[in-house]
Amino acid sequence: MEKYDVVIVGGGSAGLAALKQLSSLGKQAVLLEAGEKVGTKNISGGILYSKKPKKARVYNVEDIYENFLSDAPFERKITKYILHATSKDKVFSIDLTAAHNYEANFGCSVLLGRLNRWFLQQADEAAQKTGGGVVPGVHVRSIRWEDGRTVVETDELEDIETKAVIAADGVNSEIAFLTGARKKFSPGQLYQGVKVIVKLPEDIMNQRFSIGQEEGAAYLFAGDVTLNHIGGGFLYTNRDTLSLGAVYHLDSLLENPSEPYDLVNALLRNPMISELVRDEVPVRGEVDKNLPKEEQMRIRFAVTKMIKTWTELRGSSLSRTQREKMIRDGKFGSAEEMDEQMASLRAQMAEKYGIKFETDYVEAEYGAKLVPDGKRCRMEMPYIKNVLFVGDAAGRGIFVGPRIEGLNVGIDDAARAASAVARALDRNDFSDDHMGRYYTQSLEESPYTHDMKAIDKDYLKIFLDAAKGVPKDIISSKYGMVVKMMSSNTLRSFAVGFANILGYDKLLPIIETADTYVKVPTEMAERLGKPVTASYTPTIPSIAERIAKLKYNDDPRSHIKVLKPKSEFMEKMITLCPTRCYFMEKDGVMIQHEGCIECGTCSEETDWRHPAGEKGISYQYG
């Protein structure tokens, strides 16, 4: 049996940070990732923060990767953070930039496919020096302890003996479940996020969001676009794409099931968002069905090729950096020359093949993921024996009003786990007392854990200050007493103190309600909002079209087994599965696993595994 000092399960942002940190400490670690490549299974809403809490330090992304700010392919630094309350065609906006900047060094939009591949390069380079590295396409099946040895079993490789394991296998952690470290998360502890990537050329984006080349905008949405669910929408500017998504409390979705894609569609249909995603889109003309089959195919292929060429050229010509690069590389003499070629190509497309140019939007990728609400589900003891859990796997994420953070929490956890493991390796002591409890203690000291336990009154003040312009009576009808207390400095610390004594358990049912996320914002928009009109109606792809665009490596065996085909929960999955994998048959609910994007929404009542190595979904953007 081959031996490696440490095995890290999962190559997301947290797992890679653990590898980088361990390797930097001179320890040997091997990271096993189930996806065909690192980054293909990862998806996030899209903002990675770097924080500077007043109370204690956290390990930030730039602490792990020193060259992050100069070299990493993050998308844009977010410089503008706005909450939009919506009601039909009316929108009322509240600037939350101050809340976004609270205790933050920066927050940048990211696409995990690209970013995790960069993390991989950095971490892998460090890991090679100690005889470790990253192995993609390997699914860890279980961990067994025998004769004082820890053995990692995988679907693809021979067993591996190790001294310690860092489990960074995400919100649906199989390791956590198999080892009995924790139960599966229940819907009450989770949010379901659904996201689409929309393409938009860089220059158009800069102009539309009034941002410069080095700036970015993050918009949040509440009100009628939530379709009465607890949660909201978001829209983040990436370099030349937008991340548009909806995040809702899974309990709220179970109570009043809505198709996840309808929740994204509701956002797309909002006139303000329709306008934000608007672009010029080439539309194929009808091919004459009377032509010979071969000729029809030839035309179809030629049209595909022209649209591809035009789209690429347009993307480059509407991006300063790419435009300059193409001119520098001698592909074009000048920007004018590019424009000329585009115009001639466009004319050719219209004349020769009847391609029309219409106003619409371009969707590139659809995806979904569960988000653990740390205040409800963080593991109090994030370890079992010599296995340490980090990030989503440990149920650690921050959900406080508009503040949603997961990537930075996972990275901080990973650094702490790496220190704990390195210390255990130095003394060759992997006992609970020496490693597991040490790690738990370190996490307790993290300011992020504090944020999962208690309300931060300073953050609350910034938030309330931002909403100052809102007439008191809108909010007062629901939170009169609370607002009054919060508005006064002395009473606020008393109120927060009192609330924190009550604890989140008792507090959440009061704060996280349809009133907060739906009614109050809707009323704000109705009374204070400005009307917005859309100049077109977006053509929203069906879920079948969205799935057809995704890349899968089919596994003929299903990684999910339905255990209770007649349960109420499973019946709801027909609606709540983001890729409509469930349907009703005579004998109850059945699954067609081929379209599964491994979000885990159905995990609670199914036998749920990640697919074998290289199998299943492979995101391009993430």
Place this chain on the structure above:
Amino acid sequence: MVTTKIDKIAVLYLDMMAGFNVAVIVKLEPDFSEGNVSYNPDGTLNRAETKNILGPHSAIAVNAAFYAKVRHGAKISIGTMGPPTAESMLQQAQILSDADELFLYSDRIFAGADTLATAEVLKCGILKMGSKMDIVFSGHRASDGETGQTGPQTAWKLGMTFLGNVIEYEINEQERTVRAKRLVRLQGIYDVIEEIEAPLPVFIAIDPSYKARFSTVSQRLAYEKYQREAAARAQNFKQYLKIFNASQIEADPKMIGIAGSPTIVYKVERIPKGKATRQADVIDGQDAEQVAKAVSRIRQALSTMVIK
């Protein structure tokens, strides 16, 4: 120091002993994927508008060679007969295999070659690679010619044992043998896996379903290491590239090009469509009743079949 000197000699000696040489013959083919391919109005391929790439079967052969590199540190040499533009295809092949040498056999005289004349050029080319090959790989067939003859003919000309349809292989360096699994058809039964052992050297035509298997972490780490090396090498692929013409590979002019081709493509015809003898019923997939009817008919049909 004396010890280092001895070490160095020992390493050198080991290198010679362990030196395992692998060649791959590959082909430049049109990229038939939608969005890249262009057709003329008469239905023929528009070669000027269509990009050429490393053929898909060639890519599998290159992958198979890479397995020998990862497992045995083999030296890989890749050869192709083609126009000067085939250079970038060799770069693609190097990315896949971390090839140590790339050879392009390019000469106007090669034009019009059929499979036999092509095999002659490849034979001369492989002999010119400078190492005694332990294994030569080829793809199963080309996506534009579809004959599947060039591989076997090259093997015959080289006088090597030919193993076709190989889906998996293992090398035994001590015994100097190769064990291979072949996907074959036996007595009318498809998909039979035959396992054979042959002494080196051998010529392997790789099956489209070949997939390299690495069963330990250290093998997988070696795989990743060589992949990184490949990416770095391929950036300066011209450093590894040698271009030879007919006289440089010492090819007999009578055996190559049109002169060496006993066959020419006279005419390509479409295979006429067979007349359907069965009647098809179109059903509405939304209609449960119609679907149920179709299912029961399928069940009925299946019940009369003997499935072994």
